[in-house]
Amino acid sequence: xxxxxxxxxxxxxxxxxxxxxxxxxxxxxxxxxxxxxxxxxxxxxxxxxxxxxxxxxxxxxxxxxxxxxxxxxxxxxxxxxxxxxxxxxxxxxxxxxxxxxxxxxxxxxxxxxxxxxxxxxxxxxxxxxxxxxxxxxxxxxxxxxxxxxxxxxxxxxxxxxxxxxxxxxxxxxxxxxxxxxxxxxxxxxxxxxxxxxxxxxxxxxxxxxxxxxxxxxxxxxxxxxxxxxxxxxxxxxxxxxxxxxxxxxxxxxxxxxxxxxxxxxxxxxxxxxxxxxxxxxxxxxx
Numbered sequence: 412x413x414x415x416x417x418x419x420x421x422x423x424x425x426x427x428x429x430x431x432x433x434x435x436x437x438x439x440x441x442x443x444x445x446x447x448x449x450x451x452x453x454x455x456x457x458x459x460x461x462x463x464x465x466x467x468x469x470x471x472x473x474x475x476x477x478x479x480x481x482x483x484x485x486x487x488x489x490x491x492x493x494x495x496x497x498x499x500x501x502x503x504x505x506x507x508x509x510x511x512x513x514x515x516x517x518x519x520x521x522x523x524x525x526x527x528x529x530x531x532x533x534x535x536x537x538x539x540x541x542x543x544x545x546x547x548x549x550x551x552x553x554x555x556x557x558x559x560x561x562x563x564x565x566x567x568x569x570x571x572x573x574x575x576x577x578x579x580x581x582x583x584x585x586x587x588x589x590x591x592x593x594x595x596x597x598x599x600x601x602x603x604x605x606x607x608x609x610x611x612x613x614x615x616x617x618x619x620x621x622x623x624x625x626x627x628x629x630x631x632x633x634x635x636x637x638x639x640x641x642x643x644x645x646x647x648x649x650x651x652x653x654x655x656x657x658x659x660x661x662x663x664x665x666x667x668x669x670x671x672x673x674x675x676x677x678x679x680x681x682x683x684x685x686x687x688x689x690x691x692x693x694x695x696x697x
Contacts, residue, residue, distance in 0.1 A: 486666070493666045494526055496696075497673045502528035504676055507572060507601040510536040510592075511622050514611040515641045515664075521593070523669045529676070532601040533572050534592035539621045541587035561620050564588075565628040573600055603676055604629050604636045607663070609644030618648050626655055637675050639663040642685055649688040661686045667693060 506529050510517065513536070524531050542564065547554045553563045568589065571579045575598055583589050606629075608622050622638075629636050638652040642662035649659045658675050661684030662668035671683040671693055679694040 489666045489670070493670065496670050497523065497527045499528040500673050501676055504529040504603055505532045505595075505597060505599050505601045506530065506603055506605055506676075507532050507569075508534040508592075508605045508607065509625065510534075510607040511539070511625065512608050512610055512640075513538070515607075515609055515644065517607050517641070517663065519664065519669065520605075520607070523672070527673050530595055530597050530599075531593055532597060532599075533594050535568070535572070536590045536592060537568075537621065537625070538587055538589065539617065544586045545588065561624045562628050565625045566631075569628060569632065602634070604634055605672070605676075606636060606638045607640065608638065608648050609640030610646040610648075611644075613646045618651055622648055623651055623655065626652065626657060630655070630657075637672065639668070639672055642668065647686060647688065649682065649684075649686060653682055653688060658682065659688070660684055661689055 501524075504527075506524065508520065508531060521531065521534075539561075542559060542561070545553055545559060545564070547557065550567075553560060553567060555563070568580075568583065571583075577594070580589070580591060584591055606622065606626060608618075610617070626636055626638070637658050637660065638648070639660040640647060640649065641664040643664070644661075647661065649661050652659050658680045659682045660668050660671045660675060661682075663672055665685075668684060674694045674696055675681070675683065681694055682688060682690045683692065683694050685692065
């Protein structure tokens with residue numbers, strides 16, 4: 412029987428083609444199995460890692476619960492002895508308190524002063540936003556050439572306060588430059604200054620032109636300064652005051668912070684509180 416060469420070639424081609432398809436199917440099936448095995452391994456690995464994360468999360472939650480309990484015990488302890496630790500500690504202190512921020516209220520400061528025996532000579536708040544109401548015609552001594560000089564403003568305010576010049580201070584209050592929160596009948600000069608600051612939003616220019624300018628004006632008169640802010644101040648000025656070698660307390664809204672303030676005013680320098688800028692939580696108690 413004669414076999415047509417074309418038939419032979421087609422037959423061979425068909426065999427090889429079928430063989431190729433078989434190889435491809437087998438290869439794909441094998442790959443599919445490998446892929447499935449990889450998926451299973453990946454899922455197992457993920458499940459293992461998730462279990463590890465759950466364990467770590469539970470451990471961290473337990474640690475936080477224990478930490479919260481410790482903080483609660485610590486706060487109860489501090490609050491229990493708070494008045495005993497500060498009572499009559501500052502009977503020789505006549506304080507000028509100047510607040511440069513309107514973002515925080517420092518509502519416990521007056522009570523703290525009363526318990527510690529300190530006298531608040533004057534408590535002022537400064538509103539630097541209204542400095543432009545000062546004109547060169549009315550206050551020529553506060554200008555350098557045609558520009559308002561903030562350090563001169565603060566020197567002026569400090570001098571008026573030191574002299575108990577209530578009339579001139581009232582003029583500045585009417586202009587919105589400052590607000591007189593309280594004054595004392597004690598006419599003795601103030602012998603220490605507390606600056607209260609901290610901002611909701613970062614304001615390097617305000618800190619430089621107001622807070623630090625005020626600190627430099629006070630320092631030039633050789634009057635001891637302490638800078639304090641609340642623990643929740645969004646923008647802290649502690650670092651800038653540290654650079655001026657001024658003692659600081661960064662948690663004056665807390666009982667432990669007000670105890671620190673009392674100790675610092677007693678003559679213990681340093682930077683205290685709960686923020687990264689603090690050197691210690693609490694000064695050495697004397």
